[in-house]
Amino acid sequence: MADGVSPSSGPVHIKVYGRDARDTQLVSRLWKAIWYRGDARPAMTREQQVEHEGFVTMLAASRGIAVPKVLVAGMTEAGDALLAVSQRGTPIERSQDAPVESIWQLLRSLHRSDLAHGSLDLDSFALFGNEVLLTDLSTVSNSASRDQQLTDLAQAMVVTSLLVGIERATIIASEQLDSEEVVDLLAYIQLSALGRSLREDLKASGLGIEAVRSALAAVEGVEVPEIAQLRRVSVQSLVTVVLLLLVAGALIVTLGEVNLAELAAALRSASVAMALAAVVVGQTPFFTQAVATRGACPRPLAYGPVALLQMSIGFMALAVPSTAGRLALDIRFFQRQGIPAASAVSIAAIDGFSGFLVQISLLLITLVFGLGRVDLTWKTPDLGSSDDLTLLLIFAGVLLVIVAVLAAALPAIRNRVLRRVTPMLSEAKQTLRSLRSLSNLLQIFGGNLGNQLLFALTLGICLRAFGGSLNLATLLVVYVAAALFGGLMPVPGGIGVMEAALMTGLIAAGVDSTTAAGTALLFRLVTFYLPPIWGWVALRWLQRHSYL
Template sequence: MEKFHHAWSGREGAESLSVADISERDDTEDLSTEDPAGGEPRSDTDVYVVEPLLPQRLRRPSDLLRFIATLVVLGAVILLALVAKQTLNGLEADVKEGADLVPLLSRIAAFLGGAAVLIVPAAFAVERVFHRDGLRVAEGLIAAIVGMAGSFLLGQWLVSGTLDDLRVLLTGDRMIEPLNTLLTSVVAYATAVRISRRPTWRMLMWTTIALYILAFFSGRQITIPSAVVTVLVGMAIGYATLYGVGSPNTRPPGSAVVAALRKLSFSPITARRIEDDHQGSRRYAIGLEDGTSLDVTVLDRDRQVAGLPYRLWRRIRLNSETRRRAIRSLRAELEREALMAYAAQAAGASTPRLLGTSEIGTEAALLAYEHLDTRPLDDVPDDEIDDDLLAQIWEQVGLLQIQRLAHRRLTGEGIHLDRAGRIVLTDPRSGEIAAGDLLLRLDVAQLLTYLALRVGPERSVRAAAAVMGPDALAAAMPLLQRIALTRETRAALAKNKKVLPGLREQIVALKPQGKVEEVRLERFRPRTLITIILSAIAAYIVLSQLSQVDVYTVVTTANWAWSGVALVASFVSFVAAAFMLRGFVPEHLPLWRTVLVQLASSFVKLVAPAAVGGVAINTRYLQKRGIRPASAVASVGASQLIMLVFHIALLLLFAYITGSNTATSFTPSRGLVLALLSVALLAVVVLGLPPLRRLINKRLRGLFSNVLPRLLDVLQSPRKMVEASIGTLMITIAFVVCLYACVQAFGGEISFTAVAVVYLTANAIGSAAPTPGGLGAVEAALILGLTLAGLPRELATSAVLLHRLLTFWLPVLPGWASFTYLQRHEAL
């Protein structure tokens, strides 16, 4: 059940109206029902329902979702059609050949389809006007007009625009409309008048549309992609019109709620609308003749899809063993809440009793609960939450867990306190019966966290352990993750980040020997999704670059001597990386195993950004060598810091040499200078904003917190210092030599220092890119840099592709073998 605010707490319905306002309503809102005691009709006009006037029209979330879904399907259809052009052309040829074999049938289809596509919508309009539903017809006409104008303008844009592939796809390169104007308007009309809710009319409408498409297709007046796109565009316009102008409000008013309660043998004498629950469902406080009261929750059909995108996102992202459907019917929602309420009562939990349920026509349903004078725990001051109250809360949750009932919303909104100081659990709609272990442990984790935010981790854990036992807390400890908690609790944790670590410490102190398997709730993280999307974009960029050159020609025309030099330089970079890592680790590291680790990092780069994969695998390697995690992170951080210093120093050095000796061959353009100034300005702005500066400072402090002591350890050993410096310098020089050799392999004329400047700049961009191995960003930056340095774009593209083949793609297979070998020998 939902949170209830009652008269004793001093809260009135925020949207209440006076009795005078109610008396001004139209008498048509009054309903009459049979008196359950006598059988004589009894009027409900003696019960004034204090509520705001319901709006005449509503923008239904379901219409907006259908509009978005139609656009998504439209995009998918266009992409699929562009990929399968040859298949569609063959299908069109087959259908055209079949139509030529039966010309009479084609003419009949053309006649029936052309006539019926106008007659059926007109007949439906007449039928609706006859039933005094002309407003719906008006909405359909608006959608038809918008559809006709929209399809015409879109068609003109496609004909005169630059999207030749899409134009040819929709027109077949013939002088026909890309989108059939009449068909678009008819589909928009049928969608806006909700003809899909009338099975007979729906069958007639779509049959005529199919005949119309068949007739035009056999007459080569429309293509298959054009027909599908036209239908989808019409549907999208219809749903957009419905959402834009709104739909008639079919929610039953408060008088209908009173009438439904009378049919349940209740005798209402007062009715007042109170604050809606957290899901947007209406709630009423009902007074009865015997002096008791009811709390009524009304489930409106048009609210069933509210919050659907969030529910779908959570369902896709999390693995929580939930059995709830993301899209629930009104009947299913009613039965679900009622079943959970009855199950909680049977378990002996303190919950308001469910006294009755009923549908209110076809558009709503109600649940009537006994009225309890309670206030939510959120309204109880922290200093009033004593140990006895905490024990009561956990006892109520324990009763639910014994019966395998998961509450799923144990927050201050779902936990109430009555006037006698007893705990009452409300809001059963989010719960589940016959819950699995994971859901029950999630309830414990949620309640632990909420109470810790109110009374502190130590008291929260102590109270829970006294009732639930240490084992239950140890089982819930792996689920103390922000993603597992409710939205309100996650928002509160953002302001108090010490709560979850404090809870873990208290549970570990309570049961130090407890070993619980790690639980991963997230199927994927948002950053993973972003990486996949960016990787797809990067792959598109790389493929577009490959389409500009002939890879076979690149490989066969390259100078093999210079290509061999580039290959050797690529291998030397891995040896140099091993020397660099060994130099920053005072402990002994075997050289060739360390080289294998660097090769393995080239395989990891396929699934991680360039600046992340190497750091992670090197840190893991050092930990497997017995080095403490803090020291391992410090060693890798020290190597990254010194490499950054070397990188900047070499960039400045080569830029100075290039500017002084080869100014004629490498003169930066105004665009490049403007880009550099823009980057510098962006850096100043970012560092000038306190929130961003604090964020960067926090990230750098986390990476380099123990770097200085580690550097001091390295400086005490001259051999380690030399090894680290040589390795760091060799890495950069090896990659520059590799790129220079690739340029020379195709006969490019450019200085070594200019290539060094281009590589060092592009490498910095690639390290910042969130794509695996800087894919896409590195290639684009290298090609741009070499082009600005004076190389022809085709030559620059060939050289960069050869360089990336040798340094990124070719090491993947030996990197995978090294990764597998090291894992088998427990070195990673």
């Protein structure tokens, strides 16, 4: 870039895109297009880039937006792309008198023309006499989305805060935007919305992005919302992909040991009587879970409707395979019993956490004390090596502790977790005060213990249907380990994950691969895929009788 003087046009700003500069910009834009949502697609050639910049600059000028005048746009004989515009004015100095109102008005005019800048910073605006110019339109997108426009507003909010300070900038922003726009904008004021230059200026100034958000929310008198997801790829999504790849790998390895012809023969020869017994016993955990739920509730509830609620949750687990579906059902049910929604959430949390404690306790007691002489060594025939399952579990536990410590050490993650958990803990404390009676505690932990034992018994009956057998302690280890693993995986309902985990556990316990595969499939059929049938009937009954 260079500045010069034209005999006919006066001061001129010249921008030249050589091969190296263009390649650098192409890589940068490709990275943004992959990493961030709604970012502009990268131009493919230098000529297209200057043509685009020249076009949007002239388009903005035709809409009455203050921008430099395009003088020349094209290619030189050397193959470089060149854009020349009239003088762009002088930089805006940081002071209380900086014309930030004009910046907002300029940006609103840009958006009314269906354009979005995408990379505003302190160098994007300049003074030309008493007028504020938008100096660089190389990153402008036409047919801009609402996300892109809100990102512009977030960048302008930070720019104006740097120019005049947070207090005055937020007051002016509140005057320039209506209440709905401010609420939408608050979700976009985040570091991910800022370009590198603006992030560096913000860091150098000592201002914090959270301070800008909080100040604007305070001026408008609204709560600070959750930030919008601007990145296409986040740490959470990367972890999810890695976990799914691990699960897929486990499935491939496990299923690779299964002869499909032998599995089909095993399914045909399975004991029908044992399969029917597994169907019956596989539904009994609903009734023990109902006991635990009644124990977690601070008010007395009729047992029958609570048991039907658990069956209904079996339907929701398949129809709406997410925690949200079960939570919505719980809240609606308890509200009908005169219990506030917040307390209903804490009831579900207490019930779930107590179940987790029971699972961990059973696993540790069985592994540490060796009840039932559980064989924890799984030999992998292909590799000729062996892995100690106990060491694997210890390693997983240590890894979880390390992740938790790192999350607690990072302020952004810690604050996000605290914002979500603190209200729930408050409600949970109030609910726990009503659970001091021995009767409630026995119902909670006794119901969850019965739940695990009945699932393990069902697994044993399924194994018996294929001619195999294991002691109850081994079955508990296999089921609980599979349930915990399935709960950690980001797969709705544990579909595929639980089957692989159960097969892996059974093979580790000495069951042949064909029998393990048949047992896992039958167990999941009677405990997950069939229960939605009578779960739907239970749901309809609860609705007809005004329990939901």
